[in-house]
Amino acid sequence: MASLFMGYRAKFLLILAFLMSSLCFVNVMCAEFEVGGDKGWVTPPSKNDQIYNQWASKNRFNVGDILRFKYDKDSVLVVTDEEYDKCKSSHPIFFSNNGDTDFKLDRPGLFYFISGVAGHCERGLKMIIKVLELESPPTQPSSDQTNGGAVQVAKTMSSPPVVMLLFSFFGALFM
Structure with missing residues (x-):
């Protein structure tokens, strides 16, 4: 009887690990400019x-997007409006x-x-960048974005409700 229980437990853990690795991450797109x-x-x-500022006005920026600055003998500063x-x-x-500076836009605003x-x-x-309040899925890059260097990049974000749902479901199934 104990070996039967151990077999179910091993299957449960294997299934749970597989589902967590494949389902508990939600793909969200971000752009690299x-x-x-x-x-x-x-x-x-x-x-x-x-x-x-003209270049920035032709692009839409979301939280999680990355700005890449390429330059020689210069610098990039993020400062206050004043x-x-x-x-x-x-x-x-x-x-x-x-x-070669990457800067991640980590909040909405200017x-x-x-x-x-x-x-x-x-x-x-x-330059002033305005990051949108709501994170919306990116659309196909426009010709301005393609010429401006916007590249779609996949980013993952954990989804705690999915993990909790899986634990609850499989916990009830095997207990």
């Missing part, structure tokens, strides 16, 4: 050029100068980006 498209994060050719307007920050929220190199922000190397 190359900031500025093929040009990257570079100082605009003319003063006060708004190419980055610091954005002044093109100066002594204590940025985020700083990177490695030439994000303010500037260059940390003197004079670059004033020439237009700055």
Whole structure:
């Protein structure tokens, strides 16, 4: 009798492990954006050029999306709106100068980006990103997004209600 119970228990654990690994993750899509498209994060050719805000306005950003900044001899700072307007920050929220910076949009709202190199922000190397309140599934990339470097990337997120449902179902079935 004990060996019969152990056989059921082993089957239960095997089935449970399989179902948890295949069903307890819900696929959510996020996008990865190359900031500025093929040009990257570079100082605009003319003063006060708004190419980055124009680029940002052609894209929809959701929580979980990733911005990729590619640049040479520059930096990326996330700052407050006041610091954005002044093109100066002594204590940025985020700083990177490695030439290939990924920044994950982790909340809805506005994000303010500037260059940390003197004079670059004033020439237009700055950008405001608006992240949407609700995380909506991405649609097919438009030609602007494709040219701008948006790439669809799968992301997984655990689903606790599914796990609890599975435990309850199989627990009742085998007990």
